[in-house]
Amino acid sequence: MIPQATVKRNEASLRRTEREGFNQMNIKARVTGALLATVLSTTAFNGAFAADDTIKVGILHSLSGTMAISETTLKDAMLMLIDEQNKKGGLLGKKLEAVVVDPASDWPLFAEKARELVSVDKVSAVFGCWTSVSRKSVLPVFEELNSILFYPVQYEGEESQRNVFYTGAAPNQQAVPAVDYLMENESVERWVLAGTDYVYPRTTNKILEAYLISKGVKPEDIMINYTPFGHSDWQTIVSDIKKFGSAGKKTAVVSTINGDANVPFYKELANQGVKAEDIPVVAFSVGEEELAGLDTSPLVGHLAAWNYFQSVDTPTNAEFIKTWKAYTKNDKRVTNDPMEAHYIGFNMWLKAVEKAGTTDTDAVLDAMIGVSVPNLSGGYSTMMPNHHITKPVLIGEIQSDGQFETVWETPGLVVGDEWSDYLPDSKDLIADWRAPMSCGNFNVATGKCGGKGS
Amino acid sequence: MYRILQTLLITLCLLVSAHVTGLRAADDLGALVSALGTAKLAELDDRIAALAKSGDPRVIPVLEALGEGNLYARKADGGVFLTTEMGASLVLVDPLDGAQLGEVPKGELQKIKVNNAVRRAVRSALGGLTLFSADAGARLKAAQSMRQTPSADALEAIETALAAEKDVTVRKTLDEARAVTLLVSDRSDDDKRAAIKLLAEGGGREALGALSSALSSADASLKPDIEAALQRIEQAQAFWNAGQNVWYGLSLGSVLLLAAIGLAITFGVMGIINMAHGEMVMLGAYTTFLVQDVIRGSYPALFDWSLAIALPLAFLVTGVIGLAIERSVIRFLYGRPLETLLATWGISLILQQSVRSIFGPTNREVGNPSWMAGAFELGGLTITWNRLWIIVFALAVFAALLFLLKRTSMGLRMRAVTQNRRMASSMGIRTPWVDALTFALGSGIAGMAGVALSQIDNVSPNLGQGYIIDSFMVVVFGGVGNLWGTLVGAFSLGILNKFLEPYAGAVLGKILVLVLIILFIQKKPRGLFALKGRAVEA
Numbered sequence: 001m002i003p004q005a006t007v008k009r010n011e012a013s014l015r016r017t018e019r020e021g022f023n024q025m026n027i028k029a030r031v032t033g034a035l036l037a038t039v040l041s042t043t044a045f046n047g048a049f050a051a052d053d054t055i056k057v058g059i060l061h062s063l064s065g066t067m068a069i070s071e072t073t074l075k076d077a078m079l080m081l082i083d084e085q086n087k088k089g090g091l092l093g094k095k096l097e098a099v100v101v102d103p104a105s106d107w108p109l110f111a112e113k114a115r116e117l118v119s120v121d122k123v124s125a126v127f128g129c130w131t132s133v134s135r136k137s138v139l140p141v142f143e144e145l146n147s148i149l150f151y152p153v154q155y156e157g158e159e160s161q162r163n164v165f166y167t168g169a170a171p172n173q174q175a176v177p178a179v180d181y182l183m184e185n186e187s188v189e190r191w192v193l194a195g196t197d198y199v200y201p202r203t204t205n206k207i208l209e210a211y212l213i214s215k216g217v218k219p220e221d222i223m224i225n226y227t228p229f230g231h232s233d234w235q236t237i238v239s240d241i242k243k244f245g246s247a248g249k250k251t252a253v254v255s256t257i258n259g260d261a262n263v264p265f266y267k268e269l270a271n272q273g274v275k276a277e278d279i280p281v282v283a284f285s286v287g288e289e290e291l292a293g294l295d296t297s298p299l300v301g302h303l304a305a306w307n308y309f310q311s312v313d314t315p316t317n318a319e320f321i322k323t324w325k326a327y328t329k330n331d332k333r334v335t336n337d338p339m340e341a342h343y344i345g346f347n348m349w350l351k352a353v354e355k356a357g358t359t360d361t362d363a364v365l366d367a368m369i370g371v372s373v374p375n376l377s378g379g380y381s382t383m384m385p386n387h388h389i390t391k392p393v394l395i396g397e398i399q400s401d402g403q404f405e406t407v408w409e410t411p412g413l414v415v416g417d418e419w420s421d422y423l424p425d426s427k428d429l430i431a432d433w434r435a436p437m438s439c440g441n442f443n444v445a446t447g448k449c450g451g452k453g454s
Numbered sequence: 455m456y457r458i459l460q461t462l463l464i465t466l467c468l469l470v471s472a473h474v475t476g477l478r479a480a481d482d483l484g485a486l487v488s489a490l491g492t493a494k495l496a497e498l499d500d501r502i503a504a505l506a507k508s509g510d511p512r513v514i515p516v517l518e519a520l521g522e523g524n525l526y527a528r529k530a531d532g533g534v535f536l537t538t539e540m541g542a543s544l545v546l547v548d549p550l551d552g553a554q555l556g557e558v559p560k561g562e563l564q565k566i567k568v569n570n571a572v573r574r575a576v577r578s579a580l581g582g583l584t585l586f587s588a589d590a591g592a593r594l595k596a597a598q599s600m601r602q603t604p605s606a607d608a609l610e611a612i613e614t615a616l617a618a619e620k621d622v623t624v625r626k627t628l629d630e631a632r633a634v635t636l637l638v639s640d641r642s643d644d645d646k647r648a649a650i651k652l653l654a655e656g657g658g659r660e661a662l663g664a665l666s667s668a669l670s671s672a673d674a675s676l677k678p679d680i681e682a683a684l685q686r687i688e689q690a691q692a693f694w695n696a697g698q699n700v701w702y703g704l705s706l707g708s709v710l711l712l713a714a715i716g717l718a719i720t721f722g723v724m725g726i727i728n729m730a731h732g733e734m735v736m737l738g739a740y741t742t743f744l745v746q747d748v749i750r751g752s753y754p755a756l757f758d759w760s761l762a763i764a765l766p767l768a769f770l771v772t773g774v775i776g777l778a779i780e781r782s783v784i785r786f787l788y789g790r791p792l793e794t795l796l797a798t799w800g801i802s803l804i805l806q807q808s809v810r811s812i813f814g815p816t817n818r819e820v821g822n823p824s825w826m827a828g829a830f831e832l833g834g835l836t837i838t839w840n841r842l843w844i845i846v847f848a849l850a851v852f853a854a855l856l857f858l859l860k861r862t863s864m865g866l867r868m869r870a871v872t873q874n875r876r877m878a879s880s881m882g883i884r885t886p887w888v889d890a891l892t893f894a895l896g897s898g899i900a901g902m903a904g905v906a907l908s909q910i911d912n913v914s915p916n917l918g919q920g921y922i923i924d925s926f927m928v929v930v931f932g933g934v935g936n937l938w939g940t941l942v943g944a945f946s947l948g949i950l951n952k953f954l955e956p957y958a959g960a961v962l963g964k965i966l967v968l969v970l971i972i973l974f975i976q977k978k979p980r981g982l983f984a985l986k987g988r989a990v991e992a
Binding site for chain 2: 063064066068069072073185186197225226227228230231232233235236237239240242243245246247248249260263264267268270271272273276277278280289290292293294295298300301397399400405407
């Protein structure tokens with residue numbers, strides 16, 4: 001379900017293109033033309049004839065290419081949230097209108113599409129991106145055009161930007177508590193840090209390695225392993241893990257393996273008989289969506305650390321799941337952590353706009369800090385001055401029905417820490433976007449704004 | 455003899471006492487089981503131990519259900535029940551006498567939460583309880599769990615069980631379990647030395663683990679023995695590791711072979727740079743998904759046959775699509791490789807996006823039939839069934855294709871057309887149809903590969919992209935136009951990759967393989983087994 005106005009426009013543009021097709025192309029090419037038009041009309045023609053009495057919200061998620069697997073769900077979630085808000089009467093007396101673009105998992109295209117959203121479609125805020133590399137590629141655009149981006153996915157930290165709100169987890173809201181859990185409850189002494197070879201796993205593992213060593217783990221008890229994107233042959237690595245785990249000390253795997261590579265990894269774990277009771281695997285990128293393509297009964301007990309699980313038992317979550325299933329007209333659709341991040345981010349934005357009484361970027365940026373909205377796990381999340389939010393950290397075990405069961409959670413909410421305390425070159429940095437500091441990388445040692453990442 | 459008598463006597467005594475105190479015990483047991491319902495995660499350990507201490511065999515199903523997450527407490531009165539799922543409701547079973555107590559909606563019950571620590575406690579408790587079970591399989595499992603989590607308290611039970619054990623495999627595992635347990639007990643050093651010797655002879659990863667953890671806490675007098683034993687096991691392991699690498703290489707090679715073999719026809723034999731080849735593999739995998747979906751919905755009993763049903767279907771589906779692509783696009787582009795490349799690349803994008811629109815962008819679940827799940831041990835090797843079957847399947851497809859090309863009239867025509875089109879045409883062969891059928895054959899085989907690859911990889915619209923580069927690499931490396939070249943190429947690349955991986959890591963390993971191939975192509979541009987003769991130049 002796309003909001004009504006958009007559908008109409010799509011049809012109009014489709015008809016238009018088809019007419020042109022009739023005139024200009026011969027019969028054979030017409031089929032191709034129509035096909036192309038269907039693909040293009042969802043993106044290029046969106047928002048071309050916008051009415052003035054709506055507030056436009058940009059959705060920048062890949063609908064094709066490798067990341068479509070994860071990002072399409074977020075696009076649907078955003079459309080649902082906007083739809084729901086319109087049913088409640090919109091915002092500032094105006095209807096909200098979603099503008100969907102498809103950056104096609106292509107990082108430079110993310111920047112182009114972001115520019116299009118802000119300068120052509122004049123959206124008030126953009127919700128989008130999934131990987132850190134896509135975020136990094138749009139940062140200059142948001143800075144230059146002074147617009148707002150909500151980034152909903154867990155990431156490696158080491159960044160705080162004036163125009164970006166990070167509603168996903170920073171490392172201290174996911175990775176560090178997960179390691180703490182394993183150390184305390186499973187008395188793990190040997191660690192395998194396995195990840196896909198790109199910036200998020202590398203930075204996270206760097207932080208974790210520093211953290212583990214600070215906790216007295218010997219370097220020879222840490223094994224770090226990187227694999228390419230979409231790696232599908234895990235035989236050697238799983239057998240290495242088994243070998244590493246047979247040194248008489250309790251061993252665990254901390255996995256920052258991303259996306260598609262997870263399914264073959266877990267299949268290999270199951271087939272080689274690596275049981276969660278012996279060598280548990282805790283993952284930071286495996287959620288309900290990823291498990292949907294997998295028979296989870298041999299994986300019961302492996303862990304994931306998130307700020308939200310679909311199985312969280314609260315009335316708000318039950319309501320959210322019900323709306324989601326009704327909206328997608330699919331009883332089997334699952335919810336996941338980045339969806340909750342968008343839920344929180346969107347509601348924060350609504351509240352900030354209402355508080356500011358305008359969608360003007362500078363006013364909203366000021367109003368955002370300190371805004372507090374309910375999250376789906378039964379508490380309130382607050383936007384902090386560093387543009388990160390407070391969240392509970394949940395550790396869940398995989399169940400045979402593909403859901404997670406929370407086995408541990410932080411007693412309170414955890415504030416996202418953008419500059420890790422465990423890395424030597426970022427431990428002195430803080431971010432505070434309130435006046436008068438207004439700085440994303442303030443060095444408390446030198447008392448100056450500007451440090452790493454400036 | 456004396457020992458057996460002793461065991462019998464003990465058992466008899468237990469039985470009699472159990473009988474006498476039967477009624478009271480049932481009450482006690484009932485209370486112990488209900489206590490599970492109110493326990494917090496941290497308290498469950500003690501309650502499981504209490505249940506295990508009762509030694510009552512009726513506890514076994516309760517603990518099993520707890521470990522599997524099938525034990526529920528009723529919200530209304532805290533009663534604890536075993537359950538089986540029936541749609542949206544649960545069938546209740548009395549935990550002790552096994553009586554069916556009817557269905558209730560899920561909302562009325564609360565699952566008793568377990569975590570890994572609890573599952574471990576359940577496993578070792580069950581180990582103690584089933585050590586004397588009548589079923590050899592259960593005893594083996596018990597012995598394995600005792601070997602995995604040694605606790606000094608269990609030593610006497612293991613020795614009693616060992617004395618009565620007749621089954622050879624169970625005995626062997628029990629022996630090892632006894633040795634492992636002995637190491638953590640306070641027995642004499644001589645006993646421990648014997649245990650170390652036994653473990654060193656048995657070898658294996660578990661022995662390695664047990665010995666290295668014993669090393670840190672052992673007496674100084676024992677340390678040299680343990681170190682020697684460790685060294686011995688590690689040496690044996692190093693030997694098996696080489697074997698393991700060969701096996702992994704063969705397995706990776708078989709996957710490469712499967713992915714490339716269809717391309718060996720379309721690219722190798724026909725010379726079409728077919729970028730949509732990966733999408734044919736993907737469509738084959740989606741056919742498997744559809745077949746399994748229908749089977750899950752309507753004929754669950756047929757699940758183990760799902761792959762056998764999916765194979766011909768996948769061949770047909772992708773074959774027909776291949777035929778359609780050849781007839782509608784490729785036949786206009788023969789002799790224009792650049793256009794073919796672009797056109798097939800476009801087709802691949804269209805196919806990907808249509809699958810994404812129809813089935814959604816997320817992964818689809820394709821299950822392993824039971825005969826493809828799990829692994830078995832061969833000496834020091836762990837061989838997973840799905841990999842073994844994929845190797846067998848890849849070789850079977852290769853043999854069938856070879857037979858088709860070399861021994862049938864269809865194959866003869868195909869070869870004739872590729873070797874000399876004009877001559878074949880003058881001999882009355884309808885070359886356009888041979889082209890179409892050859893392309894359909896190549897696509898169909900790619901589809902069959904998709905059925906096999908669905909067992910080890912994601913079934914998502916991107917499935918094909920991951921294989922397209924590897925496939926071209928194999929075909930080019932093996933020698934264009936030569937099936938045997940594809941076979942040798944696939945397996946040698948697989949083994950090379952797996953020997954590099956442990957030293958260089960997965961990322962660098964892949965890069966190294968690519969660099970080596972580039973160097974190789976510089977030296978032998980036509981690949982391993984180049985076609986010779988006049989036709990090559992045409």
